[in-house]
Every structure is written in C-alpha cells, then in structure tokens.
Amino acid sequence: MSITRFLLRRLLVAVPVLLGILFLTFMLVRIGDQDPVAMLAGPMADAPMLARIRAELMLDQPLLTQFWGYLTRLVQGDLGMSWQGNAAVTKEIATHLPATLELVTLAVGIGALVGVPLGLHAAERPNGWFDQLSRFGSLFGFSLPTYWLGLMAIFVFFFLLGWAPAPMGRVSMMVTPPPVVTGSVLIDSILAGNGEAAWSAASQLVLPVGCFAIVATAPIIKHTRAIAIEVMGSDYIRYARACGFPRRVIRRIALRAALVPVITFVGSEFTSLLAAASLIEFVFAWGGLGHWGLNAILLGDFAAVQGYVLTLAIASVIIFALVDLIVLLLEPRARA
Amino acid sequence: MSATTLDRVVGTARRSPTFAVGFGIILVFALLAAFADILAPMPPTLSHPYETLKPPGSGPFLLGTDGNGMDVLSRVIHGARYAFGIALPAGAIMAVVGIPLGLIAGWRGGWVDEVLLRVLDVLRAFPTIILALAIVAATGQGFLNVILVVGFLDSPIFARIVRAEVLALRNATFVRAAVAAGNPEWRVLLVHILPNAILGATAQLPLRMAWAVRISATLAFIGIGVQAPAPEWGAMIRQGAEYVISGEWWVALFPGLALIAMVLGLNLAGDGLSDLLDPKRRATGK
Numbered sequence: 001m002s003i004t005r006f007l008l009r010r011l012l013v014a015v016p017v018l019l020g021i022l023f024l025t026f027m028l029v030r031i032g033d034q035d036p037v038a039m040l041a042g043p044m045a046d047a048p049m050l051a052r053i054r055a056e057l058m059l060d061q062p063l064l065t066q067f068w069g070y071l072t073r074l075v076q077g078d079l080g081m082s083w084q085g086n087a088a089v090t091k092e093i094a095t096h097l098p099a100t101l102e103l104v105t106l107a108v109g110i111g112a113l114v115g116v117p118l119g120l121h122a123a124e125r126p127n128g129w130f131d132q133l134s135r136f137g138s139l140f141g142f143s144l145p146t147y148w149l150g151l152m153a154i155f156v157f158f159f160l161l162g163w164a165p166a167p168m169g170r171v172s173m174m175v176t177p178p179p180v181v182t183g184s185v186l187i188d189s190i191l192a193g194n195g196e197a198a199w200s201a202a203s204q205l206v207l208p209v210g211c212f213a214i215v216a217t218a219p220i221i222k223h224t225r226a227i228a229i230e231v232m233g234s235d236y237i238r239y240a241r242a243c244g245f246p247r248r249v250i251r252r253i254a255l256r257a258a259l260v261p262v263i264t265f266v267g268s269e270f271t272s273l274l275a276a277a278s279l280i281e282f283v284f285a286w287g288g289l290g291h292w293g294l295n296a297i298l299l300g301d302f303a304a305v306q307g308y309v310l311t312l313a314i315a316s317v318i319i320f321a322l323v324d325l326i327v328l329l330l331e332p333r334a335r336a
Numbered sequence: 337m338s339a340t341t342l343d344r345v346v347g348t349a350r351r352s353p354t355f356a357v358g359f360g361i362i363l364v365f366a367l368l369a370a371f372a373d374i375l376a377p378m379p380p381t382l383s384h385p386y387e388t389l390k391p392p393g394s395g396p397f398l399l400g401t402d403g404n405g406m407d408v409l410s411r412v413i414h415g416a417r418y419a420f421g422i423a424l425p426a427g428a429i430m431a432v433v434g435i436p437l438g439l440i441a442g443w444r445g446g447w448v449d450e451v452l453l454r455v456l457d458v459l460r461a462f463p464t465i466i467l468a469l470a471i472v473a474a475t476g477q478g479f480l481n482v483i484l485v486v487g488f489l490d491s492p493i494f495a496r497i498v499r500a501e502v503l504a505l506r507n508a509t510f511v512r513a514a515v516a517a518g519n520p521e522w523r524v525l526l527v528h529i530l531p532n533a534i535l536g537a538t539a540q541l542p543l544r545m546a547w548a549v550r551i552s553a554t555l556a557f558i559g560i561g562v563q564a565p566a567p568e569w570g571a572m573i574r575q576g577a578e579y580v581i582s583g584e585w586w587v588a589l590f591p592g593l594a595l596i597a598m599v600l601g602l603n604l605a606g607d608g609l610s611d612l613l614d615p616k617r618r619a620t621g622k
Contacts, residue, residue, distance in 0.1 A: 020458045025470065032474025135354070139607060143599040145550065147557055148573055148592035155580045167581070275463030279554065283577070293466070294558065297473050305470065312463060 006328065007321055014317040018310070022074075025309045026067050029302045036083055036300050070306070079310070080303030084295065089307035092292060097311065098183025099170055099288035100277050106209045108270045111216030116262060118217075119224025120255070126229055134221055141218025146276065149211045150283035157207060164207050165200070167284045172200040208284045216273055223265045224258070231258045260327050267323035271316035348612065355608025358542070361601025365594075369416035376410035380567040389584050400586040402575055404565065408586060411567035412594045418568040419549050419598050422483055426548040427541055429487025430494040435537065437491065438498025439525055442533075443506065452499065455492050464489055468551055472560050482561040486548045497540050501533035535613050542606035546599045553595050569595040 037054050038045070045053075054060045058069060073080065079089035122134040150167075157164040170185045171177050177185060178192040186205065189198035231237060231254045240250050278290030285291075293308030295301070349356035368375060377396060384405035392400040392408075399409040441449040459467075471485045505511055506529075514528045553570030555561040557577075562568040564575055569591040576588025 017454075017457050020454070021462050024458065024462070028470050028474050032476070135607070139603045140596075140600060142603055143546070143550075143596050145554065145557070145570075145573075145592065145595060147554070147577075148588065148595070151573070151577055151580045151588050152585075152592070155583070155585045159581060159583050159585075272463060275466050278466070279558075282558070294469070297466070297469050298559070300473070309462065309466065309470075312466065 003325065003328070007325065010321040010324065011317065014321075018313055018317065021313045022071075022306065022310060023067065025306050026070065027063065029300065029305050030063060030066075032300070036302060040083055079307045082296070082301055082304040082307075084299050084301045084304065089303050092304065093289065093307055093311055095183075096287065096289040096292045099185075099286055100274065100281065100290050102184045102186065102205070103208055103212060103280070103286065103288060104270060104273050104277050106205065107212035107216045108266065108273060110209070110213040111220050111269070112266050114213070115217040115220030116224050119221045120228050120258070122221070122225045123228035123232060131225070134225065138218040138221040141214060141221075144215055144218075145279075146211055146215050147279045147283050149214065150208065150280050153207050153211050154283070165203050167207065169285050169287055170201060170204050171197055172204070175200045208280050208286060212273070212277070212280050215276075216269060219269060220266060224262050227258050227261045227265075228254065260331050263326055263330075264323050267319050271312075271319050274315055275312055352608040352611045354604050355612055358601045358604025358606070358608055361597055362605060365416045365419065365598050365601065368413050369420050372414045372417055376407075376413040378407050378410050380411045380414040381406060381565045382410075389579065389587070391584075392586050399590050402572070402587045403579065406565070408572075408590050411572060412569070412590050414567040415569040415572065415591060415594055416598070418479070418552075418562065418566070419595075421479065422486065422552040423545040423549050423602070425483045426487040426490065426552075427545045429484070430490050430544055431537075431541065433488065433491035434494030435498050435530075435534065438495035438537075439502055439530065439533070441495060442499040442502025443525055443529065449499070452492060452495055456496055459489075459492060465551060465554065468555065469558065469560060472555055477561060477563065479562050482552050482555055486551055490544050490548065494537065494540065494544060498533055498537050501536045502529055505529050505532055536610075539606055539610035539613055542602045542609060546602035546606065549595070549602065550599050 037050055037057070037059060041050055041053055051060070058066055061069075070080070077090065079093075081087070082089050082092050085092055118134055122131040125131060154164070154167045158167060165172055171189075175197045176194075178188040178194045178197050181188050181191055185201040186198060189195075189201055234257070236257075237250060237254055240253055245253075275290070277288065278294040280286070281288045281291035282294055289308065289311065293305070293312075296304035296308055372380075377398070384401060384407075386405070387395070387397070387401050388403055388405040390397050390401045390405075392398065394400065397407050397409070399407075399412065402408055402411070437448070437452060441452045468485055468489055471489075472481055475481055475485070511524065511528055514524045519528075552561060553568070553573075556563075556568050556570030557574045559574060562571050564571045572591035573588045573595075576584075576586075576591070579585075579587050
C-alpha cells in the first residue's frame with residue numbers, strides 16, 4: 001500500500017469520530033444554562049434586542065438546523081466568530097496554537113529523552129532496587145497536579161530565588177517581540193536575530209516546560225518498562241540468548257522491537273498533553289490554545305469551544321496517523 | 337486482632353509493600369475524614385477577619401490562615417471528606433455501570449460491543465478533562481454534578497477493562513464446560529465469568545478513583561464544581577494561587593500536598609493490588 005493511500009484512508013476513517021465529537025460538543029454547549037446572548041447584549045438590553053441578537057446568531061432555530069448550518073460553513077473553512085475576542089475562530093486558533101505546540105513538544109521531547117532510558121534500565125532487572133525506585137517515581141509523577149507544581153515552581157524560582165521571570169506570558173513585556181513566522185517566539189527571535197527576545201522567550205519557557213515535563217515523564221517510564229519487559233521475555237530474545245550473542249547485541253535487538261510500541265505510546269501521550277496544557281497555561285498566563293479554550297468553556301463562547309475541541313481532535317488524528325506512518329517505516333511486517 | 341489476622345496482614349504487607357503503603361495512606365485519610373470535626377482545631381469555614389494570611393505557626397494556626405482568615409489545617413483535614421465524597425460514589429458508579437456493560441459487550445459482542453467501542457474511540461480523541469469541564473460548565477455547578485459526570489465519564493473505560501477480561505475468559509475450558517453442561521447464559525456469566533473477570537477489574541478501581549479525585553480537584557481549581565469557601569483541596573489551591581506570587585505559599589502548598597498524598601495512596605494501592613492478585617503479571621510486565 002502506498003503511503004499516500006494509507007494516510008488518506010486513516011483520515012477517512014477518522015471522519016465519523018470527528019463528526020461524533022463535533023456533535024457532542026455542539027449539543028453540550030447548547031443544552032447548558034450558559035446564555036451568550038444575555039452576556040453579549042449586556043445588562044441594558046431589552047427583550048426585542050435580545051431576540052434580534054438571538055436571531056442574528058441563529059440561536060433561535062432548532063438545534064439540528066443550527067448544527068447543519070455549522071457543518072456547511074465548516075466545510076468552507078469557516079468556524080464562526082468567537083464572541084469573547086470578536087474575531088474569527090480560525091484566526092484565533094492560528095494565533096494561539098503555536099504557543100501550545102511549543103510547550104507540549106518540548107515537554108514530551110524531554111519526557112521521552114528522560115523516560116525511555118529510565119524505563120529500559122528499570123526493565124533490565126524487574127523488581128530490583130532501580131525498578132522499585134522508578135515505579136514509585138512514576139506513580140508519584142502520576143499523582144502530581146501540574147497546576148500545583150507550577151504554582152510551587154513560581155514561588156520558589158520567581159519569588160524566593162528570583163531566577164525565573166514573572167509568570168506572565170511567553171516573552172517579557174520589556175522586549176519587542178519578533179515578527180511572527182513560525183509562531184514560536186523562541187524560534188522567531190532566533191530567525192530575526194533578536195538575541196534579547198530569544199533569551200527572554202527561553203527563560204519564560206523554562207518553568208512551564210520543566211513542570212510539564214515532570215508530569216509527561218512518569219507515564220513514559222512506566223510504559224517503556226512494561227514494553228521492554230515483555231520484549232525481553234519473548235521467544236526471539238530467548239533464542240538470541242541461547243545462541244550466545246553478547247549482551248550488547250541482544251540489547252540492540254530488544255531496543256528495536258520495543259521502539260514501535262514506545263513510539264505509539266509517546267504519540268498518545270502527546271495528544272493527551274495537548275489538552276492538559278490548558279492548566280499549565282492557565283497558571284503561567286501562557287496565552288496558548290489551551291488557555292484560550294479554557295476561557296471559552298468558562299464563558300460559554302460556543303463557536304470557540306467547538307473550534308478548540310475540533311482542533312484537539314484533528315491534532316490527535318494527525319498525530320496517530322504520523323505515528324502509524326513512522327511505525328510503517330520502522331516495521332517491515334506492518335507494511336504487508 | 338487475632339494472631340492469624342495479624343499474620344495475614346503482615347504477610348500481605350510483605351508480599352506487596354506498595355499496597356501496604358498505599359492502603360495505609362488511604363486509611364489515614366479515611367480517619368481524617370471520619371473524625372474531621374474532632375481532629376480539626378476549628379470549623380473549616382470559621383473566618384478570623386483580623387488574622388488573614390498569617391504564616392504557619394502563628395498562634396493557634398498551625399498551618400497558617402488563608403485570605404479569609406480561615407485555618408488552613410482545619411480546611412485541609414475537612415478536605416478529606418470531599419476526596420472520599422468523590423472517590424466512593426464515582427467508584428460505585430463506575431462499577432455499577434461499567435461491570436454489566438463490559439460483561440455484555442465482552443460476552444455477547446454485537447451492537448452493545450460496537451457502541452462501547454465507538455464511545456471509547458470518541459473518548460480517546462476527546463480529552464476527558466476537557467469533556468468533564470464542558471459538561472460541568474454546561475449542566476451547572478455543584479458537587480453532585482461533578483460526581484455524576486466523573487463517574488459516568490469513566491464508566492466506559494472501566495467497561496473496557498472488564499470486557500478485555502471477559503474476552504480472555506470466553507474460550508477458557510471451564511467456561512465451555514459450563515456452557516456444555518447446560519447452564520443458562522446468565523448463570524455462566526454471573527457464576528463462572530464474573531468472579532474471574534472482576535479480579536483484574538478490582539485492581540483498576542483504586543486507580544480510577546485516583547483519577548476521579550484528581551479530576552474533581554482540577555475542576556475546582558479552574559473554578560468549576562465545588563466553590564471556594566468550601567474546604568475542597570482544589571478550590572483551596574485556587575484561592576492560594578493568587579498569593580503565591582506575593583510570597584504567601586502556605587495557602588496553596590498544604591492542600592496540594594494532601595491531594596498528592598491521597599492520589600498517590602490510591603495509585604499505590606491499585607498498583608500493589610494488581611501484584612497481589614496476579615503475582616506473575618508484574619514480573620512479565622503485562
């Protein structure tokens with residue numbers, strides 16, 4: 001099967017799930033007691049004015065008609081208007097998404113770099129002291145609320161030690177931000193040759209990425225360990241051992257076999273952290289997609305909530321497709 | 337306590353220290369929750385208007401006071417009630433909804449299985465935290481709402497665990513023998529499959545409860561669900577968040593520590609329980 005056909009099929013299979021999620025979100029925001037019309041109109045509005053706004057937003061029509069209208073506009077690339085920012089949802093997503101991607105990519109990258117070797121090492125001696133330690137460590141990481149960790153890090157590194165900058169956004173307000181190219185302030189500053197902004201962006205990143213990486217590492221350790229133990233107990237490794245291959249060779253064979261499930265897991269980790277980012281963004285006033293989506297949910301900004309959830313879902317579809325693609329390239333058996 | 341009971345307790349603790357530690361932590365919090373009124377030095381919402389933001393150790397306030405002049409220690413102790421208030425009913429909902437669903441989906445297959453799998457597909461792509469947030473935001477605040485949302489949201493995940501166990505047992509010899517001996521279907525399910533399938537699911541229950549406690553605290557931290565003077569840990573961290581930047585760390589620190597300890601206790605208990613129920617499993621990594 002060619003790779004394009006494979007990817008196309010993956011995306012087609014995802015369409016019903018995406019529609020399901022969209023329908024769920026659409027109904028969910030509307031059955032609630034949040035009334036955006038009253039909020040938009042303000043306290044001075046009278047009944048006819050409320051009715052007019054309601055009609056303008058098409059909120060007076062049956063839910064299914066509204067949903068159909070939303071879908072037809074969605075196909076044309078129109079996700080509606082965000083009421084809180086008074087801007088097109090697509091534009092809001094485009095401005096907010098890079099900040100979140102920057103945060104999550106760095107956190108998952110660090111998590112994989114730290115977690116995979118630790119998990120592999122723990123698997124070498126199941127129930128040995130290092131295994132027990134890593135088990136406790138990963139369970140502890142599972143139990144840490146990111147937002148609390150963020151608050152404590154702010155207290156220690158900003159208030160107490162003064163090492164970190166104020167937890168207010170992605171670049172210091174004293175610095176002129178670079179022109180937007182990729183959306184990542186750090187990369188953009190480097191591209192623009194703006195050393196001051198790059199330094200500021202990097203130092204703003206340290207605390208949120210650090211806190212997030214701790215939480216990201218825990219499950220990666222746990223799953224890598226389980227995967228590696230299963231591989232080490234498999235028939236082909238036992239056979240390789242019986243053949244008398246040196247440890248180094250056996251390790252290499254095992255690593256290659258463990259790589260595929262580990263990559264799959266890291267991919268799913270990425271998607272779940274994309275959503276979990278909203279909390280750490282909230283604490284650090286990050287202004288990313290998660291922060292924006294969280295506010296949309298709290299304020300009942302219907303179109304924005306739908307856009308947010310849709311973005312997360314599409315991101316997860318893309319990531320799973322990418323993961324499958326990598327697996328396809330690494331694993332000849334999957335190509336058959 | 338008789339000698340044999342004591343022996344069993346010691347034996348269990350020796351076979352799985354993880355479970356023993358986790359269970360011990362849960363027990364401590366259970367005692368705190370049960371006797372909060374006696375153990376807490378003052379009522380959790382008693383405000384001392386002239387004693388706001390006192391650091392730990394000032395006067396009668398062992399862990400200091402918050403922005404309303406309420407005793408942090410008393411509030412942390414009472415917070416245990418909210419933790420069990422979510423863990424127990426949410427766990428009960430998961431078991432009551434998830435076990436029958438998983439049994440039927442695993443045994444019969446068919447449309448129940450199909451629907452369950454599709455729901456799981458959606459849940460996999462739809463981050464639960466966002467879903468929980470959106471539902472609670474839409475259906476209204478209140479602790480009862482949070483309990484219901486968290487319980488029902490996790491039920492399909494619990495059902496999947498039971499379903500996997502049932503699928504593994506379906507073709508076991510003893511099950512086929514029971515069918516061949518002419519047992520009615522319900523009897524095979526309830527008497528032969530359920531007791532075996534439920535073992536694996538039991539170990540998952542504390543882990544799912546840990547998730548429930550965590551997510552309800554997260555909702556409260558965002559400002560949805562339980563609201564601030566109520567002594568709920570997440571809501572307390574939210575209150576403390578605004579003081580962290582000006583150096584009043586104790587308002588957010590202590591409820592956070594309590595939350596971590598409680599969630600860790602449940603996670604340890606669940607992890608250890610799966611060792612106890614299936615000692616081979618951990619060594620083989622499955």
